[in-house]
Amino acid sequence: MTVTLFIPCFVDALFPRAGISMVEVLERLGHKVICPEEIACCGQPPFNSGYWDEARTIAAPIVEKLHDAEVVVIGSGSCGAMIKKFYLELFAGTRHEAMAKQLSERTWEFSEFLVRKLGVTDLGAKFPHKITYHDGCHGLRELNIKLSPRALLGKVAGLELVEMKEDVCCGFGGTFAAKFPMISTAMGEVKIGNAVETGAEYIVSGDSSCLMHIQGLLSRQGKPLKTIHLAEVLNQR
């Protein structure tokens, strides 16, 4: 299968290891990976701030470029939700409507693609650590992703998954983190408190943006917990 990999902007600039791991995992499974260089961002920041015209300026070329890709895989539940769900609203009644629908149907979040489309859970990965998993809210509630990451982690040799007591948001929320930093930080503190309670060494997530927020707080507070993207865990040999 030819997999078009959509690399979100912050993965490209800040967390390239997550993207590289996705490429390597998919290639090891025998798929051809292509990665269109002209795509930088899904357009979610302006969309979530209410600037839909500006969001369409970014999203329209993406819809045009990708709508006939065999499959599009994206390593983020948040950007995945943007493409799979919110593009339909963003382009409703425009000339891109049909293309957006086609793209939505062909787009997969990374863990969902492996488990539900390819039917693979065991990637032969080894990660001998105690971890806890953070569900990004967009992935969890817009795309109903809950089981796939756990199915994949369940097959990683040496890995012990301890769930957190609460299923709460990490407080990132895109521009929310900068517009209301006091609330965002308070939410993040609750999240890392839950994670520390599990006794895990790593917080794993399918969303680098959440991890960026969690890691930012952990580092500032001098906590030894580390964060890592699911794809990187699955790529550990």
Added chain:
Amino acid sequence: MSTFVSDFKERAAEKTGDLRLRQFIRTALRGYEVSRDKRKGAFQSWESARQAAAETKWEAINHLDTHLESLVAKLEARGTKVHWASNAQQAREIILKIVTDKKARSIIKSKAMTSEEIHLNHALEEKGFTVIESDLGEFIVQLRHEAPYHIVFPSMHLTRDEIRDLFQKELGDAPSNSPEDLTMVARRVMRQKYIQADIGFTGGNFAIAETGMISITENEGNARLTAALPKTMITLMGIEKVLPRFSDLALFLPMLATAGAGQPMTCYNTMYSGPRQAGEADGPEEWHVVLLDNRRTELLADAEQRDSLSCIRCGACLNVCPIFRNVGGHTYGTTYSGPVGSVITPHLRGLQDWKHLSNASSLCGACTEACPVKIDLHHHLLQNRRNASASQPSFFERLAYKLFGIVANEPRFWWLAKKIGWLTQPLQHAIKSSALDPAKAWTKTRDLPPQPRESFKDWWRNRK
């Protein structure tokens, strides 16, 4: 910046800094979640119940005109006087006229968020009437001259010790901090007030179009006494509280109890169908029902967000909301706080003044998941943001997104932006969290991730 948003931010900063209160609220709401989940398990299918409730409310709201006509005709047939209030001022005037005509002096109230919405207590007290809240939580916040903290648990932010001290100060009696003792103190004060009161004032949880009844849900029996003892009863409720059929209560009463408080059923559910009838021994001689619009019809006209009129004011969305949990109910500065308040307040009180509540959300969707009538809450927050930006865009924000669009759409610009980011990292590090730092909002409490020299796309290009 409008004063509404700066006040909100100021209060949010203060409340998020109160770690004790945050932990206290969180523990209380964790307890709620445990009992709620247990009660949800008693439904054959909670999800089907939500779907049925959503459809019933949708039907009720889409035929609000005929349901209201039926409700009013049935109420009037049994001697109830029905009043229509287009806005808060009219509602206040109607109620003030009734209490003045009755030459009333003292009014006892059971819990009604609509009365908060129209600022009724203030209006009554200004005219010299004595108003007593009979719901224990409302009674406590009334003694503190505060608005309710939560639409269902008005005094949940107070510890037993704080309530004991308050009773000692205001009522001169508080033997201990035990809930039983404190309740007995309140009860002794209130029993006298029931007997003295000329008017009993209530809200309403559901209005049944089919039978012309108003259903009131409560745990303390205070609404029953409020309705039973005084000679005149006044009920104020929003027009959206209509349910088509009596049998709908079979779903909505346990649902309200489960979603609202994690109870199987609320202790007292009473359906009122009229004032005292000939041959009856008790009940008020007169019953006035005031039906309040106050811009609900404007929400009804909004096809996208009409479902927010389905709200049964259970508070489930507040209880699960990480924003509410961390900033608390008073921070919002609105009658209805939490997610549903953030959705409807811009419609009820003006989009530009209240749009910040829609921005003050990570859009996590926990509210939508919890809502028993399936209001699409967090997507409505997005729509409010869109509507606010479309009607009054921020010059700088729009400019920033236009520039971002140009950079994102041109690979060379995007490459350059990353390089500049990487090159200026040491400088950023040097001014981190200072007044000079453009990323101060982030770096004041959080570190920025180190940007590697090689981006993913650099790696991809080199690899090829």
